[in-house]
Amino acid sequence: MAAQTTTKEQFISFASHTTEEVSEKQHRVEIDDSVTSPVVLYFLTGIGWLVFGSLAGLLAALKFNLPDWLGGTPFLTFGRIRPVHLNSVMYGWASLAGAGMIVWLTSRLCRAKIKETWALYVSAVLWNIGVAFGLVSLFFGYNQGMEWLEFPKPAGGLIALGFLFFAYSIVQTFRKRQVEHLYVSLWYILASLIWFPLLYVVANLGIYHGVTEAAMNWWFGHNALAVWFTPIGLAGAYYFIPKVIGRPIYSYYLGLLGFWAFALFYNWNGIHHLVGGPLPTWLVTVSIVASVMMFVPVMAVAVNHHLTTIGHFRMLKYSPTLRFVVFGSMSYTAVSFQGSIESLRSFSEVAHFTQYTIGHAHLGVYGFLSMILFGAIYYIMPRIAKWEWPYPKLIKLHFWMSAVGIALYVVALNMGGWIQGTMMNDPSLPFIASVNATKPYLWARSLGGTMMLVGHLAFAYQFLLIIYRSGPTRYVPAWFELRKTTEEDKPV
Amino acid sequence: MTQRRKSKKSEGDKRAPQSVPAPVEPIQQPAFSDEGDSFIDSDSSDVHKIHFRIVSREQGEPEEGFEPTPSWVWAVSVLLLFAMGFYLGKYGGSFDTIAHQVEQPQLPGSGEVKIEVKGDMVYAGVCQACHQADGKGVEGKYPPLGGSEWLLQDSFTPARIVLYGLEGEIRVKGKGFNNKMPQFHDKLSNEEIAAAISFARSAFGNKAPAVTPVEIDSMRRTYTGRMAWSAAELENLRKKQK
Numbered sequence: 001m002a003a004q005t006t007t008k009e010q011f012i013s014f015a016s017h018t019t020e021e022v023s024e025k026q027h028r029v030e031i032d033d034s035v036t037s038p039v040v041l042y043f044l045t046g047i048g049w050l051v052f053g054s055l056a057g058l059l060a061a062l063k064f065n066l067p068d069w070l071g072g073t074p075f076l077t078f079g080r081i082r083p084v085h086l087n088s089v090m091y092g093w094a095s096l097a098g099a100g101m102i103v104w105l106t107s108r109l110c111r112a113k114i115k116e117t118w119a120l121y122v123s124a125v126l127w128n129i130g131v132a133f134g135l136v137s138l139f140f141g142y143n144q145g146m147e148w149l150e151f152p153k154p155a156g157g158l159i160a161l162g163f164l165f166f167a168y169s170i171v172q173t174f175r176k177r178q179v180e181h182l183y184v185s186l187w188y189i190l191a192s193l194i195w196f197p198l199l200y201v202v203a204n205l206g207i208y209h210g211v212t213e214a215a216m217n218w219w220f221g222h223n224a225l226a227v228w229f230t231p232i233g234l235a236g237a238y239y240f241i242p243k244v245i246g247r248p249i250y251s252y253y254l255g256l257l258g259f260w261a262f263a264l265f266y267n268w269n270g271i272h273h274l275v276g277g278p279l280p281t282w283l284v285t286v287s288i289v290a291s292v293m294m295f296v297p298v299m300a301v302a303v304n305h306h307l308t309t310i311g312h313f314r315m316l317k318y319s320p321t322l323r324f325v326v327f328g329s330m331s332y333t334a335v336s337f338q339g340s341i342e343s344l345r346s347f348s349e350v351a352h353f354t355q356y357t358i359g360h361a362h363l364g365v366y367g368f369l370s371m372i373l374f375g376a377i378y379y380i381m382p383r384i385a386k387w388e389w390p391y392p393k394l395i396k397l398h399f400w401m402s403a404v405g406i407a408l409y410v411v412a413l414n415m416g417g418w419i420q421g422t423m424m425n426d427p428s429l430p431f432i433a434s435v436n437a438t439k440p441y442l443w444a445r446s447l448g449g450t451m452m453l454v455g456h457l458a459f460a461y462q463f464l465l466i467i468y469r470s471g472p473t474r475y476v477p478a479w480f481e482l483r484k485t486t487e488e489d490k491p492v
Numbered sequence: 493m494t495q496r497r498k499s500k501k502s503e504g505d506k507r508a509p510q511s512v513p514a515p516v517e518p519i520q521q522p523a524f525s526d527e528g529d530s531f532i533d534s535d536s537s538d539v540h541k542i543h544f545r546i547v548s549r550e551q552g553e554p555e556e557g558f559e560p561t562p563s564w565v566w567a568v569s570v571l572l573l574f575a576m577g578f579y580l581g582k583y584g585g586s587f588d589t590i591a592h593q594v595e596q597p598q599l600p601g602s603g604e605v606k607i608e609v610k611g612d613m614v615y616a617g618v619c620q621a622c623h624q625a626d627g628k629g630v631e632g633k634y635p636p637l638g639g640s641e642w643l644l645q646d647s648f649t650p651a652r653i654v655l656y657g658l659e660g661e662i663r664v665k666g667k668g669f670n671n672k673m674p675q676f677h678d679k680l681s682n683e684e685i686a687a688a689i690s691f692a693r694s695a696f697g698n699k700a701p702a703v704t705p706v707e708i709d710s711m712r713r714t715y716t717g718r719m720a721w722s723a724a725e726l727e728n729l730r731k732k733q734k
Contacts, residue, residue: 028547108553183554242554252556254565261569281585281592288583289576296569303565308557345583383550386543475542477549 027111028383034113035104036384038120040467042100043377045128047460049092050370054453056085061449064442075139083150084138090224091151091159092131094369096124098232099166101376102189104384105239106170109186110177116169123165130158146213148221149203160200167193184238184255188231191263195227211278215271222270229369230266230332234301236372237329240379241305244322245315250307258300265293272343275352291343298336305329318479320395324375327403331367335360350425355438355445356417363410366452371402374459381466382477389478390471394458396480401455409448416441609683611691618680619688622673627696633671635664638696642726643689646733647703649726650689651711654680657720675720682708 060082063069070076107114114120134155137143143150151159170193174186203220242249249255268290271283309326316323338360341347351357378395382388389395416438423434465471585591616625622634629636637643642664643650657675661668676685682705690702 025544025547028550029543032543032547111553184556185554239554243551246551248555248557250557251559251561253558253561255556257561257565257569280589281583282587285580285584289580292576292579293572295572299565299568300561303562307559382546383543386539386546388542388546469539473542475545477546 031107032383035107039100039103041124042096046093046096047463049088051456051460053085053088054456056081058449060085061446084135097373104380106173109183112176112178115172119165119169123162126158127162130155146217156204185235187259188235192228192231199223199227218270218273226266233369233372236376240325244319245312250304254300254304258297261297265290275345275348288343292340294340302333321375321379324371328368328371335364350421354417354421355413359410359413367406385466387466387469388474390465392478394462398455398458401451405448405451409445412441412444609687611687614684614688615691635669637692640664644700651708654685656718659720660722662723
């Protein structure tokens with residue numbers, strides 16, 4: 001046997017090290033035990049919203065190909081199903097799964113059991129009620145009419161309240177930390193706990209009218225990514241890449257540059273969505289400048305992660321977590337550079353009001369954030385469920401469906417969107433020509449979306465198996481491929 | 493339930509040969525349990541073993557290395573900062589509203605732009621509501637314009653009426669009317685009034701010469717400040733002119 005299979009006995013021999021090591025491991029077990037229930041609750045409900053939101057998204061996508069389909073049922077019309085998709089995946093899936101990941105990460109990185117667990121339960125319940133209430137309102141046509149802020153005020157209030165309970169527990173855990181030095185992931189987590197409530201409350205004040213309202217809308221829309229979703233993704237990437245590979249993140253200094261440049265520049269970005277709008281020129285220009293300056297933090301993060309991974313790329317062959325997280329991390333670099341270019345006036349006038357922007361948004365929220373969350377859940381669940389993933393092949397299916405699906409989605413919409421934009425700007429062509437030109441690309445997008453949904457179903461099924469400890473009893477990690485294990489070369 | 497799980501297990505073993513076919517009983521209880529503060533109960537010793545193995549095989553918590561930032565990262569950052577500073581200066585609109593004050597564009601052709609007032613447009617916008625699109629008016633309410641002696645006999649009478657209005661009984665084409673025509677001296681320009689009257693004098697079967705804005709202006713100045721005419725006053729003025 002060239003690739004020697006790992007036996008139960010070998011694993012037990014790994015486990016029998018010095019007492020110090022054993023006590024450290026015992027400590028990890030205790031930490032994992034303390035977070036199990038809230039994290040499972042966050043993940044479970046998050047994945048529920050993911051499946052629901054993907055269905056809504058696919059329905060909305062198909063309506064581009066079949067405009068009359070289901071048009072007779074008011075709650076299934078595009079104007080309702082599209083915000084349902086957005087809010088379900090953002091405030092349902094990404095936020096809840098992200099919160100679950102943050103709970104586990106914080107506890108592990110602070111080397112402390114989670115504190116105020118009750119607040120996490122309250123948070124998860126309030127949050128889920130908020131999302132459910134908001135989505136029902138959207139189905140009935142109650143919509144605040146602003147992108148990313150469609151939920152009616154009570155739903156938004158419930159979510160904000162849920163966030164505060166969540167933040168309370170994280171901050172309490174942080175205060176009882178057993179470490180001196182704070183790891184990079186914690187910087188992003190704690191910063192987002194301060195930034196996000198501020199953003200959400202200011203955006204919901206309801207004192208904006210006309211042009212100010214448009215400016216506020218995009219200030220919020222882009223900053224939801226800047227101060228909540230992106231910090232989650234980066235905290236995950238900064239943790240799981242060195243964790244799985246087993247070497248320190250390349251450079252603390254690059255981490256500092258990345259974090260502070262991120263904090264300085266990202267929050268100015270939103271107004272680049274209003275290029276050509278009736279806003280003061282300087283406001284738009286400042287936003288473009290900040291968007292281009294995002295090259296700096298993105299470059300710092302990309303270099304840091306690349307130089308950490310370099311020489312260990314073969315691990316991508318085995319570790320599902322690493323493969324998802326590295327895919328997400330590379331998407332982050334790609335989507336951020338793309339976003340910087342998109343903010344420029346000359347680019348924006350072609351691409352902005354086309355399918356191009358939709359492709360860009362999905363590369364960010366799916367290619368980057370969701371892939372990292374998938375990787376994180378594949379890593380965290382065996383530790384808190386105390387059960388291995390039963391079917392590595394389903395993980396493989398999930399990865400390829402998601403990866404190929406999102407690649408198809410983004411490439412199709414970026415190409416189709418650019419063609420659409422150039423045709424819309426050509427006064428010699430009728431408007432309908434620009435619509436017809438996008439048809440094949442929109443079909444490709446629907447195909448990509450279907451693949452992603454298939455991946456999510458495989459993921460959700462296996463998630464149910466692991467929390468019920470069902471399926472085959474496995475004693476080895478759920479790698480993609482068989483791997484020879486030795487003492488030096490510990491499995492991950 | 494147990495049966496199903498067992499069969500699943502052997503199936504899984506076949507598909508994933510790296511897993512050890514250990515003689516372990518599958519757990520009997522559902523994972524969700526009321527006992528303890530955990531969703532997942534940890535009673536089974538097998539679960540403990542699996543968990544300890546999972547935790548054992550993982551690497552330590554990540555740390556930062558202290559490699560220096562590559563110098564090209566600094567170089568690119570500084571270059572970007574300069575470039576975007578330049579961009580801000582060039583396209584920032586001086587942080588002032590001056591960027592939004594647009595100069596009147598010069599139209600091609602000789603200096604002053606002549607705007608032509610179209611009589612039919614003024615008629616359609618102002619007069620048509622009462623005198624109708626065909627100029628026949630409404631019987632007993634609004635007098636007709638087609639063939640109307642008041643409109644056609646001379647050019648001053650219609651100018652007087654449109655500028656300062658008309659009130660009281662009047663006979664037009666042998667039919668009596670008693671209504672009120674509003675004043676337009678404060679609503680329409682000389683050009684507009686001239687265009688509308690000229691239009692009415694050449695439409696609806698009428699063939700009278702056009703009136704000029706200069707004529708309207710002289711009428712406007714002559715009667716500045718007066719109220720609506722009566723038919724008798726107009727008739728007297730017309731006779732005097734003769």
